[in-house]
Every structure is written in C-alpha cells, then in structure tokens.
Amino acid sequence: MAIEIPGKRWGKRLQHSKVFAHGGHGKKSIYADLLITPLVDMFVIIVLFLIANFSATGEVLMMTKDVQLPEAFNVTEIEMAPVVLVSNTDIIVSGNAIGRVDDLTRDEYLNIPALEEKLRVMKKNYEDLHALAKDTEGSFKGDVNIQASKDVQFKVIKRVLYSCATAGYSNLNFAVLQKGTADGAPSAATAAP
C-alpha cells in the first residue's frame, strides 16, 4: 500500500476535483470546452438580420463606379425591366454601348437613333417570346429603368426619355438610392394611375 502524506484527504467523490484534491495546482486538462451558447446566439442574430435584409428580387441594376445614383426619399421598389445606363461618358443598354455622352451633348437631335433601335428590338423580342409562350398576362407594359449618374445634364436625359417614349417604353423609372423612408411616401408614389 502506498504511503500517503498526512493531511486532509477528501472523499472519493472529490478526489478528481481541481479545488479540493490538488489544491488548484494540479495538471490542467488538455480539453478546453468551447462556449457554444454565445456562438449559437450570435448565429441566430446574424441569420435574423440577414433574413430581414433579404431581397427576393435580387440586384436589378448593375452598380458601377462610373454611375453615382442620386438619392431620394419617396421611392417605390424597383422592378425587373430593361435598364438604360447613362454614365458620365457612355450610354449602355444591356451591356451594349449605344453612344458617347460627349457626342450626344454636342448635336441637337431630339432622339438617339441607336438607343431607339435597340429598345425596339428588345420590345419585339419580349412580345415574340410571350406570344410563343402564349402568355396573355405578361403583356408588354413599357417599363424601363433609367440608371443615370447624378452629374449628367438634362440635355442627355431628355434625349434618352424621348427615345424610350418613341420606342414604346412609356413607363419611365428613374433609379435612385433610397435614403431613409418618408412618411406616407410609398402610398403617395404608388397612387399614380
């Protein structure tokens, strides 16, 4: 039988206790417990935050550094529609460059023929596709999103608007950055017939 040092000897139950059996100076266990509760709490909060911010429509507009959108309060949710991008240098529709803003500023025409043509083609494609699919509900509404940089002159915007209107796109939507929420704004904006 092993000789035991005199002194207090704890019972069987406390032999493995850090406090009583070894006086707090025993071998530290190599197993560290991970605190799961705060981790799970954090995950739940992050998931809730991300779900609250989740947008089912996704990104309708391609944001680029060249285009700085203006800000507005009384806005409605953006919808899927053809996008006419007007940067400080170029006009782009569906990834195709239509013209240069400098050239358009110089000449005095009312429309932009290339833009008009492109939009007409897009309209025709849309109508043909829906006719093939025999989709009577998804008729052409004439929606177009205009994503213009805030420094562009109205002279260029005017020509874009005119071209859209003559190509059959009469529902013009200016894309803007939503800046807070104004009281009663959505109802006021959607009240338009």
Place this chain on the structure above:
Amino acid sequence: MAGGMDLGTSSKGGKKPLDAQINLVPFIDLMAVTISFLIMTAVWTQIGRLQVANSGASSEPASPTEDKTPPISLLITEKELRLSAGQQSFDPIPVTRGPDNKLELGKLKDKFKELKTQLPDAAAITLQAEDGIRYEDLVRIIDECKGGGLPNVSVAAAMG
C-alpha cells in the same frame, strides 16, 4: 459537451438523469450554411425608383387628372424655379445651394403646401427643365413633388 445526448452511464436500471443535452453540431452547421447563403445573396444597396411620365418636348401636362384642376407646371432653370397653376403663377424661387452643392428645396416645399391648400385635388405636375440642369437636381425636385402630394410627375423640356 455538445457531442451528444447524455443519458447517463449506468445501464443497470438506475435513475436516468433528467437533463438531456441537445445535439448542437448539426444546428451550428445549418446556421453556418444559412449565413453563407444569405451573405452571398444579400443586396447591400437599397435602390428604389421614381416613376415619371414623359410629356415629350411639349409644354402641355401629360395627364390632367380632373377638369377642375388647372395644370400645374414647374419651370426649372439654373437660376430659379417658377411654379404656376393654370393662369396663376407664384413668385419665382431663386436657386440656392447648400454647402454640399445640393439644391435647397425648403421654399419649394412651402409653395407646394400653399398650392395643396388652394387645390387639394391636384395630383399632377409637369416639370419643364432646361438643358443644363443636373440630373441630381431634377431627381430631387421630382422627389419633392411626390413628397408634396403631387405623385403624377411628368417631365418635359423647357421651351425657348
């Protein structure tokens, strides 16, 4: 700890402990996958739209809502804003800019309030902008119109 359910060590029919631990590992896995998916599909910029009608190059309002309501128009030049309702025209509002080069539209807001007290049924306005007006200024004025109770905004070019 989080590895599984603790149902006690004895199998001799002793008292089973009442505290059972939930298996958290699959739960954490699910959370991690959900978070990754949501972060990848998140849209961080809140983009909205301002719907306008195009009244072409003419100075006529696009859609007068009622016959009783005179057409309201706002001429936007680089120096002033001129609001008019039918034959009645309000005092021109000089264009002033804040320190960040943004239009100050407090006076225009007051004019809209005044206009709405005179013509409570008015809902349409035509903006006639000069060529040199910046798009940002136009958008801010459209925003102000919608906020001021005139949601049917049409845009036209200023004549002359």
